[in-house]
Amino acid sequence: MVFPIGCLNPQAPSIMASRGGGRGCGRGQLTFNVEAVGIGKGDALPPPTLQPSPLFPPLEFRPVPLPSGEEGEYVLALKQELRGAMRQLPYFIRPAVPKRDVERYSDKYQMSGPIDNAIDWNPDWRRLPRELKIRVRKLQKERTTIILPKRPLKTTEDKEETIQKLETLEKKEEEVTSEEDEEKEEEEEKEEEEEEEYDEEEHEEETDYIMSYFDNGEDFGGDSDDNMDEAIY
Amino acid sequence: MTQAEIKLCSLLLQEHFGEIVEKIGVHLIRTGSQPLRVIAHDTETSLDQVKKALCVLIQHNLVIYQVHKRGVVEYEAQCSRVLRMLRYPRYIYTAKTLYSDTGELIVEELLLNGKMTMSAVVKKVADRLTETMEDGKTMDYAEVSNTFVRLVDTHFVQRCPLVPATENSDTGPPPPAPTLVINEKDMYLVPKLSLIGKGKRRRSSDEDATGEPKAKRPKQTTDNKEPIPDDGIYWQANLDRFHQHFRDQAIVSAVANRMDQTSSEIVRTMLRMSEVTTPSGAPFTQPLSSNEIFRSLPVGYNISKQVLDQYLTLLADDPLEFVGKSGDSGGGMYVINLHKALGSLATATLESVVQERFGSRCARIFRLVLQKKHLEQKQVEDFAMIPAKEAKDMLYKMLSENFISLQEIPKTPDHAPSRTFYLYTVNILSAARMLLHRCYKSVANLIERRQFETKENKRLLEKSQRVEAIIASMQATGAEEAQLQEIEEMITAPERQQLETLKRNVNNVFLNFILELFIASVWK
Numbered sequence: 155m156v157f158p159i160g161c162l163n164p165q166a167p168s169i170m171a172s173r174g175g176g177r178g179c180g181r182g183q184l185t186f187n188v189e190a191v192g193i194g195k196g197d198a199l200p201p202p203t204l205q206p207s208p209l210f211p212p213l214e215f216r217p218v219p220l221p222s223g224e225e226g227e228y229v230l231a232l233k234q235e236l237r238g239a240m241r242q243l244p245y246f247i248r249p250a251v252p253k254r255d256v257e258r259y260s261d262k263y264q265m266s267g268p269i270d271n272a273i274d275w276n277p278d279w280r281r282l283p284r285e286l287k288i289r290v291r292k293l294q295k296e297r298t299t300i301i302l303p304k305r306p307l308k309t310t311e312d313k314e315e316t317i318q319k320l321e322t323l324e325k326k327e328e329e330v331t332s333e334e335d336e337e338k339e340e341e342e343e344k345e346e347e348e349e350e351e352y353d354e355e356e357h358e359e360e361t362d363y364i365m366s367y368f369d370n371g372e373d374f375g376g377d378s379d380d381n382m383d384e385a386i387y
Numbered sequence: 388m389t390q391a392e393i394k395l396c397s398l399l400l401q402e403h404f405g406e407i408v409e410k411i412g413v414h415l416i417r418t419g420s421q422p423l424r425v426i427a428h429d430t431e432t433s434l435d436q437v438k439k440a441l442c443v444l445i446q447h448n449l450v451i452y453q454v455h456k457r458g459v460v461e462y463e464a465q466c467s468r469v470l471r472m473l474r475y476p477r478y479i480y481t482a483k484t485l486y487s488d489t490g491e492l493i494v495e496e497l498l499l500n501g502k503m504t505m506s507a508v509v510k511k512v513a514d515r516l517t518e519t520m521e522d523g524k525t526m527d528y529a530e531v532s533n534t535f536v537r538l539v540d541t542h543f544v545q546r547c548p549l550v551p552a553t554e555n556s557d558t559g560p561p562p563p564a565p566t567l568v569i570n571e572k573d574m575y576l577v578p579k580l581s582l583i584g585k586g587k588r589r590r591s592s593d594e595d596a597t598g599e600p601k602a603k604r605p606k607q608t609t610d611n612k613e614p615i616p617d618d619g620i621y622w623q624a625n626l627d628r629f630h631q632h633f634r635d636q637a638i639v640s641a642v643a644n645r646m647d648q649t650s651s652e653i654v655r656t657m658l659r660m661s662e663v664t665t666p667s668g669a670p671f672t673q674p675l676s677s678n679e680i681f682r683s684l685p686v687g688y689n690i691s692k693q694v695l696d697q698y699l700t701l702l703a704d705d706p707l708e709f710v711g712k713s714g715d716s717g718g719g720m721y722v723i724n725l726h727k728a729l730g731s732l733a734t735a736t737l738e739s740v741v742q743e744r745f746g747s748r749c750a751r752i753f754r755l756v757l758q759k760k761h762l763e764q765k766q767v768e769d770f771a772m773i774p775a776k777e778a779k780d781m782l783y784k785m786l787s788e789n790f791i792s793l794q795e796i797p798k799t800p801d802h803a804p805s806r807t808f809y810l811y812t813v814n815i816l817s818a819a820r821m822l823l824h825r826c827y828k829s830v831a832n833l834i835e836r837r838q839f840e841t842k843e844n845k846r847l848l849e850k851s852q853r854v855e856a857i858i859a860s861m862q863a864t865g866a867e868e869a870q871l872q873e874i875e876e877m878i879t880a881p882e883r884q885q886l887e888t889l890k891r892n893v894n895n896v897f898l899n900f901i902l903e904l905f906i907a908s909v910w911k
Binding site for chain 1: 442445452
């Protein structure tokens with residue numbers, strides 16, 4: 155059953171007729187006296203808007219000119235200076251440079267950005283919540299407290315140690331578990347120490363040379379173009 | 388916070404602190420108070436980045452933290468404080484006018500770094516001033532300290548809340564975050580420091596640096612070796628006081644425009660006397676007697692007591708009601724009605740905006756409706772003496788932009804439209820808020836436009852920079868005039884464009900002040 159749109163109440167034809175009649179001739183009847191708002195009889199209403207208003211409507215009146223003069227110029231220069239200065243301060247945090255597709259050898263020698271995501275400046279930690287402090291892994295001779303020992307270099311020594319650990323565990327299956335745990339912890343600590351020392355030595359060796367002296371090697375091959383007969387290896 | 392304000396905050400944070408801080412900051416503004424892990428999870432940034440960003444934001448007083456039960460620390464951003472960053476140049480310029488270059492640099496350092504200790508500020512400012520001085524001269528620390536103390540005395544710089552000194556810290560575990568307290572009395576108390584020294588120039592061949600070989604210069608500066616005498620006492624710029632100053636300036640200039648120079652000087656004296664005694668949100672200043680005002684007038688003004696009394700009576704009788712008389716003791720007690728003054732200033736701003744946007748006839752209608760409070764359509768046409776059609780058109784234009792609103796007064800309880808009065812009225816508070824919102828939106832648009840222009844012309848700007856360098860080097864070696872001119876001409880057009888957008892940016896901010904102060908005053 156399809157109801158015609160204009161006809162919702164078949165029992166009130168009079169209303170329909172007047173509404174249809176109203177629509178037919180002149181404006182539709184509205185619920186209030188339009189004269190009160192100021193639309194007199196016979197006035198043409200503006201055409202209905204069928205699209206959103208233009209993005210940049212033409213201005214009837216030109217805007218007031220900007221205040222210029224000594225104060226204006228000075229404040230303007232200040233603002234530019236401030237913007238530039240803030241970019242140089244340590245408070246400006248730049249997102250980490252995205253890694254290039256292939257890991258380059260020079261990456262190890264170019265220290266871009268602070269170590270381990272720490273911040274460049276020193277706030278007064280007594281005034282800040284404790285959870286905001288980022289612990290930095292310090293490469294020092296003395297051993298400092300490290301919360302999460304990272305193990306980036308799995309060398310053969312480590313592997314041997316883990317194999318040994320597994321063997322000892324197998325052998326000691328029958329013993330009390332607490333003893334096992336203690337031993338495990340001891341071994342882990344030893345591993346930490348050894349590995350840490352190993353790490354430190356490695357790192358220290360690597361940074362014996364001054365960073366700026368390191369040559370990228372990217373310029374190589376561009377200079378010697380004298381003899382094109384020989385192939386460049 | 389409206390969408391426009393959030394957008395503006397995001398643009399400001401991005402410009403000044405980078406994208407990571409912007410992401411965290413906007414997230415906090417949108418969602419309110421949140422703990423650390425939730426922030427990291429919702430913004431999908433690593434915990435370390437979030438920590439860094441929060442440190443920066445807290446340092447600059449843009450985010451505060453609170454310890455809740457079970458030791459959870461929640462962070463909350465202050466949107467209005469972020470919006471104040473727009474006005475940093477204004478604050479610095481004000482400090483320059485009041486306390487010359489030293490004051491300017493002190494305020495600049497404090498604004499750029501959020502909070503600093505007095506010794507750190509003094510040292511940095513002395514160094515900077517020494518750089519600009521001629522060779523051989525250095526800036527003494529004492530002079531800088533003096534200016535600093537003066538800034539504190541006039542409340543332009545205040546102390547940050549302190550960490551409470553805990554004597555029995557080993558009884559229980561330390562709290563996850565300190566609760567900072569500040570005593571009203573201590574806020575402007577300068578510690579007794581004897582800062583002796585001179586500013587240093589930053590030069591590679593400095594006499595001071597010969598002692599330490601450069602290769603083994605320790606990463607820490609020399610400060611850390613000596614104990615800092617005012618450790619833990621941090622200072623920040625007191626933005627409310629600057630706002631108070633702007634408000635005073637606006638009132639004085641309004642009085643000067645309306646009456647004459649002498650009356651504006653009297654009003655300025657009254658305001659200066661009540662600078663530090665009146666709290667920032669007060670509706671009127673403390674009553675001042677005519678004798679006191681006479682004694683405090685600036686030295687150059689030698690008007691007699693009688694003339695002063697006449698001026699005061701004139702000011703008190705003025706329909707704008709900037710000055711009111713509150714009593715008769717001491718030759719007459721006078722107050723300045725701050726809230727009323729702000730209201731008049733806001734109304735004047737609205738009127739001028741209507742005039743510039745819609746024309747002077749619209750402005751006439753607007754002023755009429757303001758004066759008569761509520762008017763019917765017919766009455767507007769009659770009083771303004773503008774033909775009906777035009778009046779209708781203008782009223783509807785202003786209505787659509789929300790400068791004017793309609794008030795319904797029903798005659799019958801069923802609110803039948805044919806039997807209801809519709810009156811036009813101006814609600815100043817809501818119109819002011821709408822205008823302020825529009826200002827923020829246009830500033831955000833301008834910043835975007837400036838960024839767009841910069842990107843478009845980046846190539847050209849870089850070229851111009853290189854050209855400038857070339858010119859400088861050529862001038863050093865002596866080159867032809869014509870060549871130089873030719874090179875300079877290449878860079879004018881985009882530069883000009885940039886400058887235009889920047890200017891508009893800065894100057895839009897000026898309108899904000901009065902409106903914000905007015906709105907704030909009514910709310911309190």
